[in-house]
Amino acid sequence: MTDTHAHLDFLEEAELEEVKAHLGELKAVLTLGVDPGRWEKTLALAQGNVYAAVGLHPTSAHLLAPEVEEALRHYAKHPRVRAIGETGLDYYWTPETQRAQLRALEFQAALAEELGLPLVLHVRSKDGQAEEDLAAWLRLHRPRRVVLHAFGGHPALEAAGLEVEAYFSLAGPLTYKKNEALRKVAQRLPADRLLVETDTPFLPPEPHRGKRNRPHYVRHTLAKLAEVRGLSLAEAEALTDENAAALFRWG
Numbered sequence: 001m002t003d004t005h006a007h008l009d010f011l012e013e014a015e016l017e018e019v020k021a022h023l024g025e026l027k028a029v030l031t032l033g034v035d036p037g038r039w040e041k042t043l044a045l046a047q048g049n050v051y052a053a054v055g056l057h058p059t060s061a062h063l064l065a066p067e068v069e070e071a072l073r074h075y076a077k078h079p080r081v082r083a084i085g086e087t088g089l090d091y092y093w094t095p096e097t098q099r100a101q102l103r104a105l106e107f108q109a110a111l112a113e114e115l116g117l118p119l120v121l122h123v124r125s126k127d128g129q130a131e132e133d134l135a136a137w138l139r140l141h142r143p144r145r146v147v148l149h150a151f152g153g154h155p156a157l158e159a160a161g162l163e164v165e166a167y168f169s170l171a172g173p174l175t176y177k178k179n180e181a182l183r184k185v186a187q188r189l190p191a192d193r194l195l196v197e198t199d200t201p202f203l204p205p206e207p208h209r210g211k212r213n214r215p216h217y218v219r220h221t222l223a224k225l226a227e228v229r230g231l232s233l234a235e236a237e238a239l240t241d242e243n244a245a246a247l248f249r250w251g
């Protein structure tokens with residue numbers, strides 16, 4: 001199984017030891033370093049079956065400056081880096097930086113295009129406005145090889161994602177009892193665009209809610225995906241492993 005979205009640099013040393021003891025259960029893990037102070041550590045963690053992404057999270061978009069752009073371009077060329085991000089729009093935590101977020105998104109989309117890397121997108125808002133804006137942005141810019149991380153099932157974003165052949169990465173919320181709507185969406189998304197992730201240490205799936213997440217907990221999200229798609233666990237695992245390997249090119 002593959003965890004296409006984790007933040008291993010957020011873990012304490014003891015937690016990392018536990019994660020490492022379970023890495024053999026995973027085909028690959030993508031760990032994302034989301035602001036300039038995290039890029040070095042993220043690259044240091046990208047060994048064995050752990051690969052890296054570097055980017056500027058929308059809640060850190062105000063940090064964008066010419067020297068930060070240069071540093072990001074430098075780190076992005078590291079051979080263990082397989083994606084740019086996460087970037088996107090977050091009006092939930094930082095509604096006041098919308099313009100900076102859009103600039104940071106456009107810079108990172110251009111960098112991903114320049115380096116031939118996938119772009120990992122984050123989106124969050126109270127009222128769906130960030131999702132609407134990101135859907136409009138996708139339609140306008142039509143990026144190639146884009147991932148909608150922790151996809152929540154927003155209809156406009158689903159439609160725009162389908163138009164640009166985005167990958168839809170499903171996280172722990174797929175397993176939450178109340179989330180029947182997301183399971184309906186997961187049922188109809190194109191098979192070759194499905195990914196699973198944990199967003200470690202956030203968004204733990206059932207039965208680990210209330211705890212800190214771990215990459216190997218992706219098993220629970222994968223099992224739920226298998227159930228809603230009418231697949232065996234092995235089939236769902238093979239499908240999502242192949243999709244991730246094709247996108248991030250880790251063979």
Ligand SMILES: [Zn+2]
Nearest residue numbers: 005032086199
């Ligand atoms: Zn993340």
